[in-house]
Amino acid sequence: MNKIEDKMDAIVALCKRRGFVFQGSEIYGGLAGTWDYGPLGEALKWNVQSVWLRRFVWGKGNMFKVNAAILMNQKVWQASGHAAGFADPLVECKKCKHRFRADQITAADSEKGKCPDCGGELGAQRQFNMMFETHVGAVQDASSISYLRPETAQGMFVNFKNILDTEHPRLPFGMAQIGKAFRNEIAPRDFLFRSREFEQMEIEYFVDPKDWEKSFEYFRAEMNAFMSDIGLSATRIHELEVPESDRAHYSRRTIDFEYDFPFGRKELYGLAYRGDFDLKQHSEFSKVDLSYYDEEKKERFVPHCIEPSFGLDRSVLAILCDAYTEDDMGGDKRIYLKLHPSVAPYKVAVFPLLRNKPELVKKAEEVFATIQKDIPMTDYDDNGNVGKRYRRQDEIGTPFCVTIDFETIEKGNGVTVRDRDSGKQERVAEGELLKYLKDKVKG
Numbered sequence: 001m002n003k004i005e006d007k008m009d010a011i012v013a014l015c016k017r018r019g020f021v022f023q024g025s026e027i028y029g030g031l032a033g034t035w036d037y038g039p040l041g042e043a044l045k046w047n048v049q050s051v052w053l054r055r056f057v058w059g060k061g062n063m064f065k066v067n068a069a070i071l072m073n074q075k076v077w078q079a080s081g082h083a084a085g086f087a088d089p090l091v092e093c094k095k096c097k098h099r100f101r102a103d104q105i106t107a108a109d110s111e112k113g114k115c116p117d118c119g120g121e122l123g124a125q126r127q128f129n130m131m132f133e134t135h136v137g138a139v140q141d142a143s144s145i146s147y148l149r150p151e152t153a154q155g156m157f158v159n160f161k162n163i164l165d166t167e168h169p170r171l172p173f174g175m176a177q178i179g180k181a182f183r184n185e186i187a188p189r190d191f192l193f194r195s196r197e198f199e200q201m202e203i204e205y206f207v208d209p210k211d212w213e214k215s216f217e218y219f220r221a222e223m224n225a226f227m228s229d230i231g232l233s234a235t236r237i238h239e240l241e242v243p244e245s246d247r248a249h250y251s252r253r254t255i256d257f258e259y260d261f262p263f264g265r266k267e268l269y270g271l272a273y274r275g276d277f278d279l280k281q282h283s284e285f286s287k288v289d290l291s292y293y294d295e296e297k298k299e300r301f302v303p304h305c306i307e308p309s310f311g312l313d314r315s316v317l318a319i320l321c322d323a324y325t326e327d328d329m330g331g332d333k334r335i336y337l338k339l340h341p342s343v344a345p346y347k348v349a350v351f352p353l354l355r356n357k358p359e360l361v362k363k364a365e366e367v368f369a370t371i372q373k374d375i376p377m378t379d380y381d382d383n384g385n386v387g388k389r390y391r392r393q394d395e396i397g398t399p400f401c402v403t404i405d406f407e408t409i410e411k412g413n414g415v416t417v418r419d420r421d422s423g424k425q426e427r428v429a430e431g432e433l434l435k436y437l438k439d440k441v442k443g
C-alpha cells in the first residue's frame, strides 16, 4: 500500500466494518466533523483513558480529577480570551460560497486569490470564532449567551479555589479532567484528526513560579512515556518547540508532540507553560481571590501552571494508524491491527474448536468464564471455522486467541494460545493459563 489516501481509506473502512467508528448521524447523510464510536472504538477509547489515568492520576497523591460542566458562565470565556480571540482566519469564495481556512489553502491558490474548488474570486480574510454559541434558558438575549466549551481546561481553573478549600493541597498539585470539547472548525478533516466535537484529557499542574521548568521537563518525559504505554512508535513522534509567534495567547512556552500520520506530520498533543495567565484573569473577572498561601514560607502568590493537553480522538487515530498492518499469512493476504495489549478492545478471545461438539463447548465456556473474571475484555466466538475466527480477531487487534480442542478434553493436554502477530500457537496447561495471559496482557 503506497498511497496515503489508500491507507486512510482502509483504516476508515475497517473502523466502519468492525464497529470502531461510524460517521455521526450517518442515516441522515451525516453531520460534518462528528463521529460516533461503536462498541470496539468505545472500548479502545476507554482503554486509552485508563492508561492515561494510571500514568497521570491514579495513585498520585497530588492529582485531583474533576468533571466540570460543559456549559459555563459566558464570563469564563471573556476572562480566558476565547470570546475575543479564539478564531481561525476564514476566506469565502464569492462565486461558490465555499469557505476555507486561509492557512490551509495552497500558497498558489491564495496568491492568486482563487477558490481551490471553482476558481472563483476569494473574498477578504476575516476572523471566524470557533466557539459554538447557544442560549441558556427561555430568553434569548446577550445575557443568556453561553458556549459549548472549546477546551476542558477552563473547567479546572474556575474550580481552583474549590480544590484548595476542600483538598488543602500543597504545591505542586494538579487537576485533571477528561471530557468533551467543541470547536466549529472551518474545515474538519482527516477522519478523527480534526472534528467539531471531540474529547480532551487535560491536566492543569500548579507550581511555584520558580519551579516551572522542573515540572515542565517532568511532564515532557511523562508524555513520551504515555505514548509508549499506548504503543505508538517512538520513531513517528517528534517534538516541536513552538516559536513565540505561533503560541497561544496564554502560553510562555509550548512543545507540540507531532505524529507522522499517513496524511503528514501533525500535532498530536501539546505541553504548555501557561504562567499565571488563567488564575489572574479569572481573579480579575470574578473578583474572587485565586492566590495560594504557602504555610512554610508564609508567602501568598498566584501559582503558575503547566498544562499537558491530550486529544483523546487523536490518540485513537494515531493508535489505529500505527497498528494498521497488511501481511501475508499462510499464503493469504491478512489485515490486522498490531495494537498494544493495553489498548486492544479485547485482550483475549476463547473458542471451542467446533461448535457442534458439546464437550468442547462446555469446556470453552468454562475457560471463558475463568479468564473473563480477571480479564473482563475477553471475547467468545464459535462462529465459522477456526481460521476465520483468528482472522476476525486479528482484524480488531486481539493479541491472544485460546482454542479448546480434542487434546484439551481427551488428553488433558491444555489449550492452544495463538499469538496475533506471529500466528504461532503454543500449548499452555489449563492451570497456568490465567497467569500466562495476565502476564502477557498487562498494559
Ligand code: GAP
Residues within 6 Å of the ligand: 150, 151, 152, 153, 183, 185, 192, 193, 194, 195, 196, 198, 200, 202, 267, 268, 269, 270, 307, 309, 310, 311, 312, 313, 314
Ligand atoms: N487547553 C489547551 C488546548 O486546548 P489545543 O492545542 O487547542 O490546546 C489540545 O488542543 C489538544 O486537543 C490537541 O493537541 C489535539 O490533540 C486536540 N484537538 C484540538 N482540536 C481538535 C479537533 N478539532 N479535533 C480533534 N482533536 C483536537
